[in-house]
Amino acid sequence: MKERLQQLQQEALEKIEQANDLKALNDVRVAYLGKKGPITEVLRGMGALSPEERPVMGALVNEVREVIQTALEAKQATLEQAEVEKKLASEAIDVTLPGRPVKRGNHHPLTRVIEEIEDLFIGMGYTIAEGPEVEKDYYNFEALNLPKGHPARDMQDSFYITEEILLRTHTSPVQARTMEKHQGRGPVKIICPGKVYRRDNDDATHSHQFTQIEGLVVDENIRMSDLKGTLREFARKMFGEDRDIRFRPSFFPFTEPSVEVDVSCANCGGHGCSVCKGTGWIEILGAGMVHPNVLEMAGFDSKKYTGFAFGMGPERIAMLKYGIDDIRHFYQNDVRFLQQFNRV
Amino acid sequence: MFVSYKWLQQYVDLTGITANQLADRITKAGIEVESVEVRNKGVQGVVIGHVLEREQHPNADKLSKCLVDIGEENPVQIICGAPNVAKGQKVAVAKVGAVLPGNFKIKRAKLRGEESNGMICSLQELGVESKIVPKEYADGIFVFPNDAPVGADALELLYLDDEVLELSLTPNRADCLSMIGVAYEVAAILGRSVKLPAIELKENDENVHDYISVRVDAQEDNPLYAGRIVKNVKIGPSPLWMQARLMAAGIRPHNNVVDITNYILLEYGQPLHAFDYDRLGSKEIVVRRAKNGETIVTLDDVERTLTENHLVITNGKEPVALAGVMGGANSEVKNDTTTVFIESAYFASSVVRQAVKDHGLRSESSTRFEKGIDPARTKEALDRAAALMAEYAGGEVVGGVVEVNTLQQKDVVVAITLDRINNVLGTTITKEEVVNILTNLQFAFTEHDGTFTITVPSRRADITIEEDIIEEVARLYGYDHLPATLPIGEAKPGKLTPYQAKRRHVRRYLEDAGLFQAITYSLTNEAKAMMFALETAEPIRLALPMSEERSVLRQSLVPHLLEAASYNRARQVENVALYEIGSVYLATNEHELPNEKERLAGVLTGVWHAHLWQGEKKAVDFYVAKGILDGLFALLGLENRVEYKQAKREHLHPGRTAEILLDHKTIGFVGQLHPVVQKEFDLKETYVFELDIEALLKAEVDDIRYTAIPRFPSITRDIALVVDEHIVAGELQKAIIEAGGELLKDVSIFDVYKGDRLPEGKKSIAFALRYYDPSRTLTDEKVTNVHEQVIKAVEQQFGATLRG
């Protein structure tokens, strides 16, 4: 009997080994461990054994069953694994084929620049003020210390609609309006972005419509050094931490003193290159201390309050930042141009 | 303003400072030097020669054979092609070995068999621009005065070894429209002194009043008028140094009298005019406003019709000059002039500007009057001019000045404390530094206890208030020394307004939905101005447009977006999806600002989605556009307050256009372009929309509030309704929602059918209705109850039947 069992075990293990699919394996299971299988038969024959031999034989039978069972399970796992792999292999795809495109547009480059500047100044405690593009002569010129007949009006040939109404030539009227709303009480701390218009023929460097961002701070004890510090902060955030700025004296009717502000050239680091025409500096802003006439006209006591103002052109900044060579691109809306600004 | 470095040295010592260094210092102190022009364009070895003999070239009609003394041992033979070369002339000779512009080397040569040892030069050949070469030498060589020393460096005498600084002057610095003004500026920058020209005026014992009288009838326009008579002048060339300086400043020399007036204009910034006294036609000068329709022929031989807005100098009867702008041809100084009346006056900028504007005539004189001159120099300039005419035109100055002077000149006095200067600038400038700066500016001042009381010289009319003094101190102290600080004071966080914040969300949403942001022009033409407008008003026209295409303010963004789409299509970009947020301008009345409203518009054309290898390709259609807008309304929390209504609008497809309502008010439209318009813009099937974005962003919406996640299963029932084909889905859906009550959570449309399997004039729309009760698991029975009510409602309201 013992030999018989060992022989059965041997046979079963061989057949398990040979089974190469789950059905064949199941046949082996039924054949050897089933109710009609040879091992069950051996158990039935145990009645003929002596009481001493019976437990020994019983143990042996269980042992054989277990060995076969374990082998069956192991083989089952292997076969199942193979089956899964075969299925997966049949499901393989070409991962190099193109993905389903996600449609995405993007900001106009001017909006990109304007939002960046807005966010930068919001971070410094400014709010954003907006105002009409069609303006009264009063807010566009007179309230900014440019009375009728002032020679500086030459500098900004304007689109008039009537004698008193025109398309604003700068966003400064928003400053005048905001100050007026404050009724002589500071602080005022605003950024004014928007469209402006001048009588220029459109060419590579001129556009009859363009954008501006101006800033204004009015409070007690505002100093010109605060203007320098603020703009240096701006230049570094906008153009890189190692940028520097310099002031050059200039003239604007609404500020006194007035300066033009240069930022050290980001292209060459200030050594001089074609971008900065060899000077190491790039003119970016006009700025100055708010003219006392402007403060007084808006209802501020110019003995008590001082302020600074600055202005810049997003077109110019975008042209520098992205190397754009023609201002007309901004208003042609060629998709091949617009889509170049589609990433971080 | 062109400033000759050599000429400037007459007034300020420039030792140790090159023209480029000077340019840099001037720029840093506030006047931008645009360029420094080196006048020598590569010329070497050109000297003054004396033409000893001149004869016809034996073999060439147009050539002369000259024997020229060039200050060397022997005279040299030079063949010259200039028509005006003559014996006895002093001329510029490029010697053998000399170099002319363009690296043109002069060599010994044989011209038609005759030896030539050098070249006699015209000014153009020395690199001088034709437009400033004196007219009589325009087509030949330049003839020097007889006293030009033989062998001397011709370049030096002609100021061609000079450098010229081009100043770009801001309107406030009219003081630097004169050499003396520039000299004061440079002196202040360098801390050096100014040497003013010495005037040695000898008058004869006649009285000018016997020659002429002056009356000013327009004193506001002309507060100061002064004049002198110089008799016995001989018209001829002015001295070489004067011609050279004028040319360096970009002015063409004419004759001694005219050159002297131009020279004084440049030196003092005081425009002068010289009249031929004998041609004046009377012995009086009357300054008055012109009469309407009065005419004058100006020096440029143009007849100009005047109005009472123009100021004229008259001889008591007719105009002899357009004041401050240009003289009249009738009294012009000519070669036979012997007596000159010199006018030196102060004309108000407004009246001169008007004349310049009306006649399109700008001159060196008018520019200075327009920007404002220093009246304190008016009479000094007159004296200097008379003295120079005596010296260089052989004239005799008649005793005395005719003058009408109603000028109210008050000294400008500004008081400012040292503290104020430092408080405004954020600096720690010392009293001594301020003293130094004011001294260098040659401002008269006193200082007491830190308060400076400054008397501003009349040449600096731009300085009237404390801040002007602060600027003078700051720019000469140097902005590089200004510290960089940040404002002190309460720090409040900055923030976008809710409107601005939402507008940014809208931009990002539309871009993520596939649209590119466009920015188009606000100005358009009359035809496009009102096309597509949600609201229209009288077109707003520019008073003086630059072109018809940009003459009227837009009332809709759509036309320019269509132009952009068309622009792209013309460049093979067929698939275009653009949006714009911008203003439209609606007139109210003539004296008020227009109503400026913000709009959101878009244009979609071409393929919307393509993924070809998986067989996907979808062109833009109405529902693409609508889907984008649905998403936008959902973004703004307005999806349940918006309705689409079938509509007919001009320029749009009559069957494929919807008006969009928010809270039952029209706020926009979406639709397909009418084929006619499509063709006009050269586009294919195109969809557009425009919305009143202000209404959308200003609509009040509740904050987000959490609702419980469903805990019980929902039950979905589908129904297909057969209705008349004119019945729209939106109405059916509305009725279903109403009848479904609280349990009906949502309704979606999953099929629309029209065709053979239905009777003619009918269509079927299939809805999926999802029922849900947040408090318990729904029973079939309960759902069936509600569902039957829904079916009954659509049967009753629309005659709908269930599709079997």
Ligand SMILES: [Zn+2]
């Ligand atoms: Zn550079």
